[in-house]
Every structure is written in C-alpha cells, then in structure tokens.
Amino acid sequence: NDTAPLFTEKELQTAAWIRDAARSDNLSYKILESLTTEVGPRMAGTPGDARAVAWAEAKFKELGFDKVWKEPVTYPSWTRGIEKAEIVAPFPQPLSITALGNSVATPKNGLRAELVEFANLKEMMAAPDEKVQGKIVFINHRMQNSNEYGLVVPGRSAGASEAARKGAVAIVIRSVGTDNHRFPHTGVMQYAPGVAQIPAAAMSNSDADMVARMIKRGKPVSLKLELSSAAAGTYTSYNVIGEMTGSELPNEYVLIGGHLDSWDLGTGAIDDGAGCAITMAAAEFIKRNGLKPKRSIRVVLFANEEQGLFGGKAYLAAHQNQIAQIQAAAEADLGQGPVTKMASFVRTEALPLVKQMHSVLAPLGIEPGDNNAFPGPDMGDLRMAGAASFGLALKADDYFDLHHTPDDTFDKIEPARINQAATTYAVFAWMAAQAPISFGSGQELLKAAKK
Amino acid sequence: NDTAPLFTEKELQTAAWIRDAARSDNLSYKILESLTTEVGPRMAGTPGDARAVAWAEAKFKELGFDKVWKEPVTYPSWTRGIEKAEIVAPFPQPLSITALGNSVATPKNGLRAELVEFANLKEMMAAPDEKVQGKIVFINHRMQNSNEYGLVVPGRSAGASEAARKGAVAIVIRSVGTDNHRFPHTGVMQYAPGVAQIPAAAMSNSDADMVARMIKRGKPVSLKLELSSAAAGTYTSYNVIGEMTGSELPNEYVLIGGHLDSWDLGTGAIDDGAGCAITMAAAEFIKRNGLKPKRSIRVVLFANEEQGLFGGKAYLAAHQNQIAQIQAAAEADLGQGPVTKMASFVRTEALPLVKQMHSVLAPLGIEPGDNNAFPGPDMGDLRMAGAASFGLALKADDYFDLHHTPDDTFDKIEPARINQAATTYAVFAWMAAQAPISFGSGQELLKAAKK
Ligand SMILES: [Zn+2]
Ligand SMILES: [Zn+2]
Ligand SMILES: [Zn+2]
Ligand SMILES: [Zn+2]
Structure with missing residues (x-):
C-alpha cells in the first residue's frame, strides 16, 4: 500500500x-x-x-x-477494621489473613466453624451442599504464575456467594498471589444479589500451606475468624x-x-x-x-x-x-x-x-x-x-x-x-x-x- | 606421629x-x-x-x-501485646513494627515524639544529649549480609538504654535482617541496670527506607508508638x-x-x-x-x-x-x-x-x-x-x-x-x-x- x-x-x-x-x-x-x-x-x-x-x-x-x-x-x-483468624483445633495457631474488599463483618467476637477445603472454586461449586453447610469454605487454589490471575481470581471475587448458596458461614481463600512470603493479598470481592452475605478473607500462601498440612492429618480443623469490615x-x-x-x-x-x-x-x-x-x-x-x-x-x-x-x-x-x-x-x-x-x-x-x-x-x-x-x-x-x-x-x-x-x-x-x-x-x-x-x-x- | x-x-x-x-x-x-x-x-x-x-x-x-x-x-x-506505630507528621503513614523482646510498654494510648535518626548505635552514643532529649531515637543501621549480625545487633540489644541515658523517650530501630520485605524482625533487648527503661521496637527494612526518605526532606518527622508489652x-x-x-x-x-x-x-x-x-x-x-x-x-x-x-x-x-x-x-x-x-x-x-x-x-x-x-x-x-x-x-x-x-x-x-x-x-x-x-x-x- x-x-x-x-x-x-x-x-x-x-x-x-x-x-x-x-x-x-x-x-x-x-x-x-x-x-x-x-x-x-x-x-x-x-x-x-x-x-x-x-x-x-x-x-x-x-x-x-x-x-x-x-x-x-x-x-x-x-472500611477494613479488625481482621484476625486462628486455628483453634486440633493445633491452635494464629493465621496471617486479611479481609477481602467489600466483605461484611463476622459477628462481634468472631465466628467459629470447621474448615472444608476445596482445590478451587469449581470443585466447591460441584460439591454437595451437605459438605459445605455450616462450615467455613477454604479455597486452596495456588496461583502458579502471573498468567493465572484470571484463572484463580474468581475464587476471590465470587467465592463468598457461591459458598453461601450452599450454606457456608464464611469463606477463607489462599491468597491470589505468586509469592512464598507470609503476606495475605487483599482484593475486591462482590456479593451476588439475593444471596446471604458471608465474611470473606484471604490468608498468605505460607498459611494456606500450613492449614492444608493440618487438614491432611484427617481430623476436623476449626477456624475462628473475626472481621469488623463494613460498608461505610x-x-x-x-x-x-x-x-x-x-x-x-x-x-x-x-x-x-x-x-x-x-x-x-x-x-x-x-x-x-x-x-x-x-x-x-x-x-x-x-x-x-x-x-x-x-x-x-x-x-x-x-x-x-x-x-x-x-x-x-x-x-x-x-x-x-x-x-x-x-x-x-x-x-x-x-x-x-x-x-x-x-x-x-x-x-x-x-x-x-x-x-x-x-x-x-x-x-x-x-x-x-x-x-x-x-x-x-x-x-x-x-x-x-x-x-x-x-x-x-x-x-x-x-x-x-x-x-x-x-x-x-x-x-x-x-x-x-x-x-x-x-x-x-x-x-x-x-x-x-x-x-x-x-x-x-x-x-x-x-x-x-x-x- | x-x-x-x-x-x-x-x-x-x-x-x-x-x-x-x-x-x-x-x-x-x-x-x-x-x-x-x-x-x-x-x-x-x-x-x-x-x-x-x-x-x-x-x-x-x-x-x-x-x-x-x-x-x-x-x-x-x-508478653507482646499491642504493637502499633504510625508517622503522624508531616506525612501520616502506618508503619509495620514489632516490639523487641523484654521491651516495656508505652503509656496507654501510646506516646508521640519527634524522630531523631542515627546511622548506627555508635553515632547515637557520640551525639550530644540535647539532640536526643525528649525524642524517639531511630537507629537506621542496615544489615548488609549475614556476616554483619554481630556488628548490627548491639543497636537492638543495647540501644534502648544508651538512648535513655541521653533522655530519649523511646527507640525504634531498622530491623536487624537482610531481607527487603515488609516484615519487622523481633529479637531480645536488655535494659542496663539503673537506667530508665524506655519502649523499644523494630520496623521492617521497607519502613526504615520510607522513614529515612521522609526525614531527608528536612521537616520534623513525628512518630506515635503504642506498645503494651510487659514482663509477666x-x-x-x-x-x-x-x-x-x-x-x-x-x-x-x-x-x-x-x-x-x-x-x-x-x-x-x-x-x-x-x-x-x-x-x-x-x-x-x-x-x-x-x-x-x-x-x-x-x-x-x-x-x-x-x-x-x-x-x-x-x-x-x-x-x-x-x-x-x-x-x-x-x-x-x-x-x-x-x-x-x-x-x-x-x-x-x-x-x-x-x-x-x-x-x-x-x-x-x-x-x-x-x-x-x-x-x-x-x-x-x-x-x-x-x-x-x-x-x-x-x-x-x-x-x-x-x-x-x-x-x-x-x-x-x-x-x-x-x-x-x-x-x-x-x-x-x-x-x-x-x-x-x-x-x-x-x-x-x-x-x-x-x-
Ligand atoms: Zn491496579
Ligand atoms: Zn490492584
Ligand atoms: Zn536461634
Ligand atoms: Zn533467634
């Protein structure tokens, strides 16, 4: 031309x-x-x-x-407010977590429930409701490299409502991040209209590894979660x-x-x-x-x-x-x-x-x-x-x-x-x-x- | 033989x-x-x-x-208790800090004073008392590699009492650590007998860099420090x-x-x-x-x-x-x-x-x-x-x-x-x-x- x-x-x-x-x-x-x-x-x-x-x-x-x-x-x-989480049983340990943006608060003084682990959001969505009912969902989806943000981030943005549809009381996710340091990654999440709003937080990759090791031992693992985040x-x-x-x-x-x-x-x-x-x-x-x-x-x-x-x-x-x-x-x-x-x-x-x-x-x-x-x-x-x-x-x-x-x-x-x-x-x-x-x-x- | x-x-x-x-x-x-x-x-x-x-x-x-x-x-x-620090002027920012082991608490609700920066413990010890009186001493001694622990650690262990001898109200140090992550490094400190006991904390290397940049601008930099650590x-x-x-x-x-x-x-x-x-x-x-x-x-x-x-x-x-x-x-x-x-x-x-x-x-x-x-x-x-x-x-x-x-x-x-x-x-x-x-x-x- x-x-x-x-x-x-x-x-x-x-x-x-x-x-x-x-x-x-x-x-x-x-x-x-x-x-x-x-x-x-x-x-x-x-x-x-x-x-x-x-x-x-x-x-x-x-x-x-x-x-x-x-x-x-x-x-x-x-606003973010207080954010705390600890494994209370079988092996008490504090976790390094942060509230996800838009998350509602837990009841004052926190909530306590058993963790149920899923490899990713899809696996959780495919699970029977009974497995999730009354539990805290733990989405343990490791982001392997910088190309996987789009793949992993739905667990953060949509996980809470999908878990709530099945009766979960809260959701904690492995941070959407590629590091191996003990920093939780925050980021925004959204509640689907008409679905119960449950608290949502992310733990560091180091903590997610540790929690997964605990769960692998086969005994119920209970988490106490306390968030005071709120719309403002x-x-x-x-x-x-x-x-x-x-x-x-x-x-x-x-x-x-x-x-x-x-x-x-x-x-x-x-x-x-x-x-x-x-x-x-x-x-x-x-x-x-x-x-x-x-x-x-x-x-x-x-x-x-x-x-x-x-x-x-x-x-x-x-x-x-x-x-x-x-x-x-x-x-x-x-x-x-x-x-x-x-x-x-x-x-x-x-x-x-x-x-x-x-x-x-x-x-x-x-x-x-x-x-x-x-x-x-x-x-x-x-x-x-x-x-x-x-x-x-x-x-x-x-x-x-x-x-x-x-x-x-x-x-x-x-x-x-x-x-x-x-x-x-x-x-x-x-x-x-x-x-x-x-x-x-x-x-x-x-x-x-x-x- | x-x-x-x-x-x-x-x-x-x-x-x-x-x-x-x-x-x-x-x-x-x-x-x-x-x-x-x-x-x-x-x-x-x-x-x-x-x-x-x-x-x-x-x-x-x-x-x-x-x-x-x-x-x-x-x-x-x-016991460690609460540990919080923030720059309150001229540029308000929270810091990532931790109490040093054995540190006393600040007054309830914290103390607030101007920072005075020193490159290392020796420089602080050589300074005139007037420079330190009423201030929070900031020992900004970067540990360059793993061989420098013995060189840098006296700022952590002995800094509080040396600063107190000159009338400082608290001490905050650059963490004794070689990383570039925003983790403060704790570690034990000791009070010298007969010297006023002032609160002692460490900030991450990232925070120390930031505080140093603020101080370089030439205006007084004020820190609010709150610790509730205590002997137990x-x-x-x-x-x-x-x-x-x-x-x-x-x-x-x-x-x-x-x-x-x-x-x-x-x-x-x-x-x-x-x-x-x-x-x-x-x-x-x-x-x-x-x-x-x-x-x-x-x-x-x-x-x-x-x-x-x-x-x-x-x-x-x-x-x-x-x-x-x-x-x-x-x-x-x-x-x-x-x-x-x-x-x-x-x-x-x-x-x-x-x-x-x-x-x-x-x-x-x-x-x-x-x-x-x-x-x-x-x-x-x-x-x-x-x-x-x-x-x-x-x-x-x-x-x-x-x-x-x-x-x-x-x-x-x-x-x-x-x-x-x-x-x-x-x-x-x-x-x-x-x-x-x-x-x-x-x-x-x-x-x-x-x-
Ligand atoms: Zn961006
Ligand atoms: Zn962003
Ligand atoms: Zn050791
Ligand atoms: Zn040690």
Whole structure:
C-alpha cells in the first residue's frame, strides 16, 4: 500500500531521540518516590484518598502541565477494621489473613466453624451442599504464575456467594498471589444479589500451606475468624487529570494514565503508583524538551479502580460523546515495567503507522503484538465504546508477588525498569499525537469492538 | 606421629555408609513439618512453649530414643501485646513494627515524639544529649549480609538504654535482617541496670527506607508508638532430652541439639525448628540402622534460647560436674543447612581424628575449619567450662532474611538442604561416639577455653 500515510523521516528521528534521551531520565522514579513517601496508602474513601488527590493536582502543576483539573467519582466506600483468624483445633495457631474488599463483618467476637477445603472454586461449586453447610469454605487454589490471575481470581471475587448458596458461614481463600512470603493479598470481592452475605478473607500462601498440612492429618480443623469490615456510605473522590495541550488538534488527545487509589496494606508502589508515575513522567518529558505535540496528551489518574473500576466508569460517563476525540488510549496498571510488547486496536489504515511506532520501540526490547489490544482496566469501557487502544504490556513476573500486600512498597522499584516504561510511554504518546491520520476511534472501531 | 590413635578402616567405612545412606532419608524434613504444623509458634512462657515441650517428649519416644527426660528451666517471661506505630507528621503513614523482646510498654494510648535518626548505635552514643532529649531515637543501621549480625545487633540489644541515658523517650530501630520485605524482625533487648527503661521496637527494612526518605526532606518527622508489652512473672519450662545409650561408654556422650523455643511471629521453622529436627533425625538414623555407638548420643532441645540462653545456662548448672563426660558438643542454630565447614575445639592428640572425620564429610561440600570452634549459643558456656566442641557451620546466606519474622515458616525449607545437615550431624555424632580416645573435655580444654 504505497499511498498509506506514514510518519515522516523527521518525525521518526524525533521519536528515536525521545527513546534514547528519556532512558537517562529519572523522573518516573522520583514521582513514585514522592507519592509513596508523602501519601503512602490511599484506599478509596480513606483520608489517604483525599491526600492522594491533593498530591496529584499539585504534582501535575509542579510538572508544568498546561491544564490540570478534577472530575468527581462517587462510590460506596468500605472500611477494613479488625481482621484476625486462628486455628483453634486440633493445633491452635494464629493465621496471617486479611479481609477481602467489600466483605461484611463476622459477628462481634468472631465466628467459629470447621474448615472444608476445596482445590478451587469449581470443585466447591460441584460439591454437595451437605459438605459445605455450616462450615467455613477454604479455597486452596495456588496461583502458579502471573498468567493465572484470571484463572484463580474468581475464587476471590465470587467465592463468598457461591459458598453461601450452599450454606457456608464464611469463606477463607489462599491468597491470589505468586509469592512464598507470609503476606495475605487483599482484593475486591462482590456479593451476588439475593444471596446471604458471608465474611470473606484471604490468608498468605505460607498459611494456606500450613492449614492444608493440618487438614491432611484427617481430623476436623476449626477456624475462628473475626472481621469488623463494613460498608461505610457514599464517598466522592476524583479522577485527577493533567493535559499537555496539542498545537494543531488540541481537542484530539492521546489518553494515558494509571489509577491513583491503592489498597491500604502497602503504599501502592507497583499497584498502581508506578502506572501514575510512568505516564506523568512520559508527558512531562515531551514538554520539558520543547516538543510540541499536534494532538493533546492527557494523563488521567483514575479514582477507585480497586473496588470496581469507578474512575474508569465515571470518565466514560463524562466523555461518552467524545470518543472520536481519543486518538489512542493506553493505561499502565501492571507494575514497574519494562514494557515487553506493544499491541494495538486501530483501523486498518493506521496499521502501517503502528508498524513504524513499533520499529522505533523495538530497541527497548519490545515485541510487536496483535491488533486486538486491551488498553487497561480503567480504559476497557472506552475501548468497548470504540476508542482506539494500545496495550503496552508490562513485565509482570514479580507483580503478583507484591500486589495487594503490605509488601507493595517503593523499595521494590528498580530505576532502570520504571524508566524503560516511562520512555516507552513517551515515545508512544508522542507518535500517537503526531500521527498523520486518526487511529479510528468512534463508529469505525465501535463495530470491531463489539465483535 | 605414627602412634596417634586413629579410626579403623571399618569405622571409616561405616561413617561413609552413613554419609551416603542418610542423604536419601527425609526424617529431618518430616520432624520439622510436624513441629511447625502441630505446634507452630512457641515463644518462651506462652501456651505454645508447653505444647512444644509435650510435642518434643512424645516425638523422642516415637523415634525410639532409649531415654527421654526433661530438666526444668525457670525464667522471667514477657508478653507482646499491642504493637502499633504510625508517622503522624508531616506525612501520616502506618508503619509495620514489632516490639523487641523484654521491651516495656508505652503509656496507654501510646506516646508521640519527634524522630531523631542515627546511622548506627555508635553515632547515637557520640551525639550530644540535647539532640536526643525528649525524642524517639531511630537507629537506621542496615544489615548488609549475614556476616554483619554481630556488628548490627548491639543497636537492638543495647540501644534502648544508651538512648535513655541521653533522655530519649523511646527507640525504634531498622530491623536487624537482610531481607527487603515488609516484615519487622523481633529479637531480645536488655535494659542496663539503673537506667530508665524506655519502649523499644523494630520496623521492617521497607519502613526504615520510607522513614529515612521522609526525614531527608528536612521537616520534623513525628512518630506515635503504642506498645503494651510487659514482663509477666516467672515461668518454668524444660530442656527436653533424648538419648541413644552407648554400648561401651554410656556415661560419655556426644551432645547435639537446638533450641525448642521460637519467637511468636513465625512458626520457628529455620530458628530453630530446623536445628531440633536436624539433630533428632541424626541420632534416630543411627539407631534405626542398627548401629550401636560406643558412647551415648544425647540430643538436647533447649528451652528459651531467644530471651537469654536460659536453657543452655540451666543445662550447664545441672551438669557442671560432668563436663569431662561430654565427648563433643555441637548445636545447630543457624537454619536449614547445608553444613559448609567443620571446625573443632579438641586436645592436640585428637586432631588426627578430626582430620579423618573431615575426610568422610568432605564429599558433602564441607570445608575444614580451625581448632577454635564455637559449638552454638546454648553450648557456649559448656565450651567455656572445658567441653570439647565442634562448629558445624550452617549456610546462613538467607537465614537473616527470615529469622525472627512472621515469614519464618515451613514452606521455606528445602528437603535437600536440611537433609544434608542431618546427614552431617549423623556422621559427626557417630564418629565422635566411636573415637578411640577422649577429645579432651575437662581440665585439659578448660585452660585452652580461658585463653
Ligand atoms: Zn491496579
Ligand atoms: Zn490492584
Ligand atoms: Zn536461634
Ligand atoms: Zn533467634
């Protein structure tokens, strides 16, 4: 196709310059240091949430973004409270557990019942009700590697209601995580409508191994569980947005970002302070170096991803008539990098441009992907509404060791890794902003998205 | 010296057979599985302590030891209680901390004061009193590797009293540990007589990094600390002892063992369930295979090592007139192995025998050591009293990642590592029991020990 619009040689040179020059930049690392030190935990609806919003607004301004604003996001909030569990018989031992997000409380002073173990959610669902009735269900599903999140996570999100349907009094799961440390992994769960709501908690992999060893001895194993977690009313937080305004097509924009909220146990360094820092630094690098993108580059730090993608939904609601203005969307929410692959979701005419973008990025160790990209959790609904999307896949081999645990802290961040990711986002954002044609957001991609 | 008494060729063959046959044994792993699953945490003076004693007595009998008995060990006990800390200004964040063993409580509802940071204990001791007066001292001494325990641990053991001498209201230290996880490491501390007793706690390495980053910003950093730890009266536990009785010299014995108590945060897998399991399995292997040692092999599981070597002191007090009966002493208290070196502390005439012992063990990857061995914490006073000693050095490169934390759990144990250690102890115990001459315990080594 020799008439396909392409990036000019000069544009390619500028993109290559960004790729090489940004590698020695340290801004993403510094932004993340600031967020984790000056804000720390920022679970949706807590005082840390409000502090994070204030931090983000101030940081965007400090970094010289042309426009900085907030858009409200309202959601039901939840508080953690007390969380304790101990095996009371036959071998008394305390466990390291944490409540799952949205879990109801146990009765005050806890509940006590026999454990019934299942290898995974499906096995529990196939069991006769009598086996579960009056018991605490223990889903002992080991997540072997980072590809198994989707496989294992239903035990966390849907396990409580499925157990309650069979008469269980509570559910405790092996943490959905790949580490071998004694940290429980929290994460959100949902109650199915019309089903009794039973308390739900996760224990560390170390504890799950131990409990399984006890159960293997063949005597009934009894657990005492005490949670005081509770729903806590409606809260309004904000998507915090910073924009570098385009010089030629200011109303079209490249959409990047991460989610600003974290779980409360750690300081949200990899989930998802890293995504916020990577994308803020990417946009700032372009501006600081005097490059003037044709289209705008918009960085959105989404509110409350963790408890139900509330920020992403609010963003779509507020901008649903402007999907065609989104040149390309790509969220960073899988840790500190590096980026290992670039997939796209663009109209056919734009594929030669994607190929050129990949050629610039390939020296960073980035493989080409397909044209069916998913842009990230908070932008998934935008894609469904027809937004052109990119999937800049972050290396996640250690991500599920840390995520949703107390161990998600800044000391785990390696400057070279996060900087490669920020560099990749800078090249991506610049090239998408400069592209000679639209990537196809709107009606054209809406059909493809619905397939 | 061609008249030196040596092991016979047949004895060497038997020792080599043990070395090769025990490698495929799995008993040490199984014993440790049992202790960590059926007892778990067993801090001195707690119900877990009593359960561990009962477990040990029953396990020795189950393993077919010829004699099993207990010797009382009395000590002051201590309870942990509540432990909480949070930075309250300028950037509110909770910290992951734990009380140090023996620490007094804070006032009810905690105390609040500004932090003053020092790189290590010496720097704090050299500071002017005005710098410390009314503050919470923060000793930020990073333990770089497993050789630095002795260098860093005085900040934990003596820091509180040294800080109190200068008017500090509390002390918090960077954990004495080599990991990068968010686990605080507990461990014992001691108050100097006549000095005000101030609360003492340790934070994880991750938290120490974060607090240091906050302090670097130059504004005063205030900490709220709440501990309800307290002395809790006198408690009597037991050294639990199992003996395989010797066929020719039953009153002489090879003394091996570990300490039965653990800290409360984990399940004491590497500290020191491993040492107990390694030495129990070593003795059992000899008996089960029909070998009849000339001298007895005595396994002592010492009470309350962690809070002040109480079990070791009680053993010496009960046996101080029988030092000459100890053919050789070697404790295992540095994790799961493998053994990497064998040092001795024997009279000169026995050195050719030590050389032969080493020749048998060398294929296990064990290097020869000097003749100035330390037998382990609970046997150190026996050595001072003139007991011939061996130092079977355990590989400790990951030991201080885990020890004294919630993460000291059975899932960290690798069968091949612990089995090599049990094999080494079996060979050592057998050869020491068969040796044609005494290794010199008593008057002969007492002089050397005092040098
Ligand atoms: Zn996330
Ligand atoms: Zn998350
Ligand atoms: Zn120990
Ligand atoms: Zn210890």
